[in-house]
Amino acid sequence: MGLPQQKPHVEEQKKPDGFFKKYKRFIYLAICFLIGAAIWFYPAPAGFSEDAWHLFAIFFATVVGFILQPIPTGAVTFIAIVISVITGILNIGQAISGFAASVIWLIVAAFIFSAGLLKTGLGERIAYLLMGRFGKTSLSLGYSLSLGDLVLSLFIPSNTARSGGIMYPIVRSISEVSGSTPDHKPRKIGAYLIQTVVQTENITSGLTLTGMAGNLMIIAFISQIANIEMTWIGWLAAAIVPCVICLVMIPWLVYKLYPPEMKETPQAKIIADEALAKLGPMKREEKVLGIILLLTIIGWATTTITGIDATTVGLTAVCAMLITSVINWKDVTSQTSAWDTMIWMGGMYGIADNLARLEFFDAFAVTVSSTLDGISWIIGMIILFPLYAFSAYAFASGTTHILTMYPIFLGLAIGIGAPPYLAGLVFAFASAVNQTMTHYASGPAAVFFAGGYVEQRTWWKIGFQLLVFYIVVFGVVGSAWWKVIGLW
Known part of the structure; x- marks a missing residue:
């Protein structure tokens, strides 16, 4: 018998891309420009200036560009900045004003601090210690990290500082030692831990009066507008029931909504012990960085006493790391995520800030107030609470959102008869829970998103789902608790 004849090898023809796939970038860019143009050429509603309406377009x-992502986020923002100048709405100084914002430089400092923890191995050591103690399951790790953030929130009145300078580097280290990086198996455990901690950050920001810097501004507004002096204990008493419920639920909810691939880790303690033994005693760089970290935490915890803001503390820590050779200048310049975040976050911050300067949000408030005439304050608060929370879509900073919208909504609520003390707290809590609904809504969101573990569409989806959960908890359970303690 002869050998069976082999079929001649035919190279598989690559199927040509369809029209949409081939031109997707240009189609998405066209959609962004068409939506912007449609708003631009639509007559500005009553109360809105033409410049404010055009800048809103x-x-x-x-924002549509952020959702569709025809090009990188930084490039989308860069184009928006240039268009705002070319069209004459803003001058170049106004357009790039966001890059001078304190919170933007705190984010950059946090990324550099993270690089130091990773380079020296201190972050890895902390990660293995946590992994050995709490790492039997991904869920237990999520709860331990949430507890850590809760404890830190009692001492550090800046959610960007504690998330970027402490929590993010630890989460990143735990993920990497578990074999989960942004480019390799992000869903193994890294993406879950990122979302768990950043969502916890929302609640710890609202639990106490010192949970985030924005709360201190809120206290001033409550005093000025409602003539009420809010105490630390009074705030905690109102927040504790809804916040504790959220803190208990978050790791489990994220686990269900966005489950990690790695569920059980029975060998975690053995692996962690072996890794710690391999690392050996702490190196000089680790000890130096540990001292810098401790002093930085003290600096962040005492900002209200010393008058030194969190950004200055963070940048001083970076200087100390450079002087002591914990990191070098190349480590600073190689932090591409930090500089990329600075571009798109700074650009969005500047545009949103200029919208406020052009009184866009004042006109928005007048429009809302006209629809609330003649309704009871309870119905009014049911409308205003979620409206205030979701208005964060239009802001690139939690601080800016509070500065712009909080006094407006507090005034609206008091105007329709809502108890001033209750109204002040309701919008305060809303200011916290909306901090991560988008990747640009706050400093913590920008830091954790820039790590690259969670894609943007997923981030927005989870942010929306959990914001709805927070609104239900605070709206239903919170309202009942506030009735019990006599706030209404």
Whole structure:
């Protein structure tokens, strides 16, 4: 018998891309420009200036660009900045004003601090210690990290500082030692831990009066507008029931909504012990960085006493790391995530800030107030609470959102008869729970998103789902608790 004849090898023809796939970038860019143009050429509603309306068109088109992502986020923001200048709405100084914002430089400092923890191995050592103690399951790790953030929130009145300078580097280290990086198996455990901690950050920011820097501004507004002096204990008493419920639920909810691939880790303690033994005693760089970290935490915890803001403390820590050779200048310049975040976050911050300067949000408040005439304060608060929370879509900073919208909504609520003490707290809690609904809504969101573990569409989806959960908890359970303690 002869050998069976082999079929001649035919190279598999690559199927040509369809029209949409081939031109997807240009189609998505066209959609962004068309939506922006539609708003631009629509007559500005009563109360809105033409410049404010046109800048809103650019802002909204930019948000659409963030969603569709025809080009990188930084490039979308860069184009928006240039258009706002070319069209004459802003001058170049106004357009790039966001890059001078304190919170933007705190984010950069946090990324550099993270690089130091990773380079020296201190972050890895902390990660293995946590992994050995709490690492039997991904869920237990999530709860332990949430507890850690809760404890830190009692001492550090800046959610960006504690998330970027402490929590993110630890989460990143735990993920990497578990074999989960942004480019390799992010869903193994890294993405779950990122979302768990950043969502916990929302609640710890609202639990106490010192949970985030924005709360101190809120206290001033409550005093000025409602003539009420809010105490630390009074705030905690109102927050504790809904916040504790959220803190208990978050790791489990994220586990269900966005489950990690790695569920059980029975060998975690053995692996951690072996890794710690391999690391050996702490190196000089680790000890030096440990001292810098401790002093930084003290600096962040005492900002209200010393008058030194969190950004200055963070940048001083970076200087100390450079002087002591914990990191070098190349380590600073190689932090591409930090500089990329600075571009898109700074750009969005500047546009949103200029929208406020052009009184866009004042006109928005007048429009809302006209629809609330003649309704009871309870119905009014049911409308205003979620409206205030979701208005964060239009802001690139939790602080800016509070500065712009909090006094407006507090005034609206008091105007329709809501108890001033209750109204002040309701919008305070809303200011915290909306901090991570988008990747640009706050400093913590920007830091954790830039790590690259969670894609943008997923981030927005989870942010929306959990914001709805927070609104239900605070709206239903919170309202009942506030009735019990006599706030209404």
